[in-house]
Amino acid sequence: MNALLHPVLKPGTSQGPVFKVDRLTTSFRTPDGWRPVIRDISFHIDKGETLAIVGESGSGKSVTALSAMRLLPRDRARSEGRIFLDGRDLLTLGEAEMRKVRGGRIGMIFQEPMTSLNPVFTIGNQLAEALVLHRNLSWAAAEAEALRLMDRVRIPAAKSRLHEYPHKFSGGMRQRVMIAMALACRPKLLIADEPTTALDVTIQAEILHLIRELQREEDMAVLFITHDMGVVAEVADRTVVMFRGDMVETGATDALFARPREPYTRMLLASIPQLGTMGATPGPRRFPEVDPATGAASEGREMPVVTAGTAPVVEVSNLSIRFDLPQGRIHAVEDVSFSIMPGETLALVGESGCGKSTTGRAIMRLQNPTAGSITIGGRDIAYMNARDLRGLRRSAQMIFQDPFASLNPRITVGSAIAEPMLAHGVLEKRAVRDRVTQLLEQVGLSPDMASRYPHEFSGGQRQRVSIARALALEPQLIVADEAVSALDVSVKAQVSNLLMDLQASRGLAYLFISHDMSVVERISHRVAVMYFGEIVEIGPRAAVFGNPRHPYTRRLISAVPIPDPARRGTRIPALASEEARSPLRPLDYVPPKRRYDEVSPGHLVQLP
């Protein structure tokens, strides 16, 4: 139980590794026969050690984990090689033996806490089931033990929550339940497949800290799968880099970060948006261009700052958006004011549910405001009728997070880009085709791609298509709602660079809504931090990042994992506080009028 009683074994002690993968190749059945998706993977993990597998989407890192658990469908996937747990080869075990391993000897947690728990059974039932399956416990004893497990993963008010269903839990709390379930039978190995990717950064810091603590208590081996180099640096003793099914490089994490040998690793490291690299530079700066052949990076160019003396493109004053529910009223956005100048990027940051997307949707009038005004091009659009709004659609456009869901799968990308121009009748049919060609070139795609369908594109390419579509009407303002969040690191850097280039050449104003602080630091001129529907701090980027004043801004910045293994484990996050506050208020609640302190020119901080 206690770290003192069970000293952490360092790699290389006399005991053999807990977990060892030896020349693992997994193939999937395709119409043209078996096709290997991971090839010749070998690694080992010692007791108490954390090994990270890092790679971009399609690298095969999840397939590696699922192969180890033998969770891939048997008729469509097969694994060759050997996978040892405590000296036993898992690939030779019978199905009944393997079931004892799953959940008993190896615990696993997944990326999506929102969907990984069964919605129709209580938390207590699902936790107890894990215990009943592997330990000789009665159901009542298992429920009592489940309660203890909930305490161990620091779920507040565990006793009253034992009989609640998953939909009443937040994402972070559900991930805690998943961890409790995975650790119920004290496994030798914990496999964590992107366990924090879907969570807010402060919650991510809490979950990472929790996993580390439990690992120390149980002296477990941990296999950590992630695409985030910052997380790798934070958690891993050793790291395996994967690329398209191959192991590219492996080694101790600090050595790998300090002296990457392979070009791909160098490229991966160079593309990571790093917090705190901007200093006092006033303007945004492009991400480094990385040569994929050598992995060599050239420092990104600095982008222009906003010229003073022009009128703002958009001006939001005292915007409030409220939703009435039977139980009360949600104050989604409360008294929010800001403006954006031509050629300027204002980043709106904060955690999920803080109202940043709702604000963006209100500017597009996809959401009707409750109070306040939104002025675009000198006209208040907050209460404009549908006919006049058509004009707004020409001056403001939106890019969404999910490049897979925001393009109609049955419409060619050429038609998707042409549609806004045809709908607004801005160009002749023939001229539209030329314009589509031009737009595709501008976003770095080839014009002959116009006749293809969205499924033929990668995530990054689809997001480029979405950008081309948004540019079609030559708007002055683009609302980018988590526009690069779903993309792989290298692609994220490229698309961010594209956005910055387009801004410089066209004088576009961006409202850049994001939870990713390191991208925000690169891309924005000014930053507004939202917390429970209110702006708690707003100002020039250098001021907000260099001199954060509001406690929440500080917490947000300090929770971002830093891709520097030397600093691992130095930061301990605040205790689980995520469900302490709710934006739900009684119907007669009148929010207090907030006052702001101007700490430096343009840098405002909400007073308590």
Added chain:
Amino acid sequence: MNRVIRAFLRRLMGMAVVLLIVATLVFIIVRVTPGDPAAVMLGSDATPEDIAQLREKMGLNAPLIVQYGQFMAGLLRGDLGRSIFLDQSVGQALLSRAEPTFFLTLFSILIATVIALPVGILSAVRRGSGFDQVVVTVTMVAASVPSFWLGLILIQVFAVQLGWFPASGYGGPDTPFLYRLAHLVLPAVTLGVVNSALITRFTRAAMLDVLGDDYVRTARAKGASESRVVLKHAFRNAMVPIITVIGLSVAMLVAGAVVTETVFGLPGVGNLVVSAVLRRDYPVIQGALLVVAAIYVLINFIVDMLYVAADPRVRI
């Protein structure tokens, strides 16, 4: 709890409103269809004077609004009126013919469900296997077979050739209960098989939907056996669409009683409706339609309550 009770009462109120609207529609439809019960009753030789006299006696000459008022007032007292041709109140007429209809519906849906659930689940679990392909093909054929045709085949084989079950009809009230039920075997099998096809397809689709879900993977990662994964974790989540289609099947069986009971010569509610329509027995038509509508509404209500029981996220 208070909220639940209030929601429940609101649902009941809604049901009452639906039935009132149905009653009005039924009254109008029956009146606008051509045909005259007095003319039917007196036969083709009757003079217009005779018919007019009988109409007067039957209250059919009163203004429609008065007839409507009488009908509605009767409904509120729970009185569906008196049959024109049968020496019975409509309520009695329906009740005396409820037994075969009720048991036929019950047995049909039981047979359908008992076949459909295991076959549908297994078919989804073994997706793409030989078994699955056979199931997909057979259910498609079975769903397209008209029930009366299958009924006639079964009568030919099991009643006429083998003589195991009666071919048609139903025992009188003085015959033993089981003897009466024996008459329901062939019709129930017919309807059960035809309905099982649809329920099987829905079960298979619903299971395929949930078997790919993340929590199913979580259950496997916990070390749960395949049967536990399928029957506990997946099936509970697939239940909402399955409940829906079973509810729909019951409703269709009730409505389809008109055809079934004619084919098998069962003296049930469907049979009563057919003869009432042929004779323009207005009160019986009205009463039967209203009862069928009420059963529909009730089935819907039960299905909604089952949703709440099956999925904690559903609220009334």
